Amino acid sequence: MTLLIDNIGELSTQHLAGEASLGSGGAAGVIRGAAVVLEGERIAWVGRSSSAPAADERYDAGGRAVLPGWVDSHSHLVFAGDRTAEFEARMAGQAYAAGGIGVTTAATRAASDGELRRLLAARVAEAVAGGTTYLETKTGYGLDVENERRSAVLAGEVADEVTYLGAHLVPAGADPEAYTELVCGEMLEAVRPHVRWADVFCDRGAFTEDQSRRVLLACRDAGLGLRVHGNQLGRGPGVRLAVEVGAASVDHVNFVDDADLEALAGTWEGWAAAGSPGGAGVVATAGTVATVLPACDLSTRAPLAPARALLDAGVQIAIASNCNPGTSYTSSMNFCVATAVLQMGLSVQEAVRAATFGGALALRRNAGEDADGKRAVGSVAVGHRADLHVLDAPSATHLAYRPGMPLTHAVWRAGTRVR
Ligand SMILES: N=CN[C@@H](CCC(=O)O)C(=O)O
Numbered sequence: 001m002t003l004l005i006d007n008i009g010e011l012s013t014q015h016l017a018g019e020a021s022l023g024s025g026g027a028a029g030v031i032r033g034a035a036v037v038l039e040g041e042r043i044a045w046v047g048r049s050s051s052a053p054a055a056d057e058r059y060d061a062g063g064r065a066v067l068p069g070w071v072d073s074h075s076h077l078v079f080a081g082d083r084t085a086e087f088e089a090r091m092a093g094q095a096y097a098a099g100g101i102g103v104t105t106a107a108t109r110a111a112s113d114g115e116l117r118r119l120l121a122a123r124v125a126e127a128v129a130g131g132t133t134y135l136e137t138k139t140g141y142g143l144d145v146e147n148e149r150r151s152a153v154l155a156g157e158v159a160d161e162v163t164y165l166g167a168h169l170v171p172a173g174a175d176p177e178a179y180t181e182l183v184c185g186e187m188l189e190a191v192r193p194h195v196r197w198a199d200v201f202c203d204r205g206a207f208t209e210d211q212s213r214r215v216l217l218a219c220r221d222a223g224l225g226l227r228v229h230g231n232q233l234g235r236g237p238g239v240r241l242a243v244e245v246g247a248a249s250v251d252h253v254n255f256v257d258d259a260d261l262e263a264l265a266g267t268w269e270g271w272a273a274a275g276s277p278g279g280a281g282v283v284a285t286a287g288t289v290a291t292v293l294p295a296c297d298l299s300t301r302a303p304l305a306p307a308r309a310l311l312d313a314g315v316q317i318a319i320a321s322n323c324n325p326g327t328s329y330t331s332s333m334n335f336c337v338a339t340a341v342l343q344m345g346l347s348v349q350e351a352v353r354a355a356t357f358g359g360a361l362a363l364r365r366n367a368g369e370d371a372d373g374k375r376a377v378g379s380v381a382v383g384h385r386a387d388l389h390v391l392d393a394p395s396a397t398h399l400a401y402r403p404g405m406p407l408t409h410a411v412w413r414a415g416t417r418v419r
């Protein structure tokens, strides 16, 4: 079955190859008067409406803007309970501290599989309704062998990518060294079959540099890709360590100094962006993505991550929701993108790119073979996964121009209409 989506006012492909031949009409990767043909789960054709091929079915976009679906590369959706009281205390002036994770851990351990499944499904449905079509989520509220394994299994039932975050917090009463050993040993072994990534919260009140390094190296030895929660609560070793171990991304990055910026930028030297001379985002040479989390920064009243300075230094960035009950209880990528434009100094196209292609890059899914299970996401091009987000607006600019408005009009995920 093929579906032609035509009469697209502005198609933001985030794919630079072919841009010149199609006529960008301004911003990179943008086609005006565009059409896309979907064939099953893949994109089969992209171009101008006037030259679109016939298809079995047709959807008239009515002049609306179309983007790749959001790629939310950082969330924590496997949890029970809520932390309203902690949020209220924070709004009254109390600083965020890692210890709140323990409250959610207690509630999560007490929840049945059925209850966690129901909560997870509802959260994923909310994200999809907001235009998210590719989603990473983490363990990290189990913090013992069985609850971390259970979290990974449940996450894998609904998320596209699952990350092991046993090193989220040393549980109350546990010895930090003994717990680190557990995370590197028995817990890793139990979780390993169910995850692709490992992450560490390397920050004050969580894991030290040395403990974080041990966890990351053990997980790398086990064949997992690496991610780091770093430099959220203050200056520290997170960014440096992420670069040292070759992590695919370091997330939060609120407190970075010049040396951190330089280290991150160094990982991108020589990298060929998709469509630029030299190749199509060659995965092997991609560096460490800096993932900024605008909703988290607002909800914790933290200094905003320096997205503008990161981009200007040559670092590839992603924007993600960090949806979790402690620091960022929203999965709205529309909101994150609007905030990145209004508060972080990004252009709309930069923010859209970070929330689509950037997320895909952070998950190493920006390029792929034209085959089931290996399709690229986060950009609109032939052979990529058919993940599309139709806005109820003529341009992506409206995301920031009309913040908070319900602009998600229709969503296709892997070729299936999900909204
Ligand atoms: N910073 C570490 N982890 C989460 C917060 C977890 C929590 O407070 O429950 C984050 O990314 O913000």
Ligand SMILES: [Zn+2]
Pocket (backbone or CB within 6 Å): 074, 075, 076, 229, 322, 324
């Ligand atoms: Zn997080």
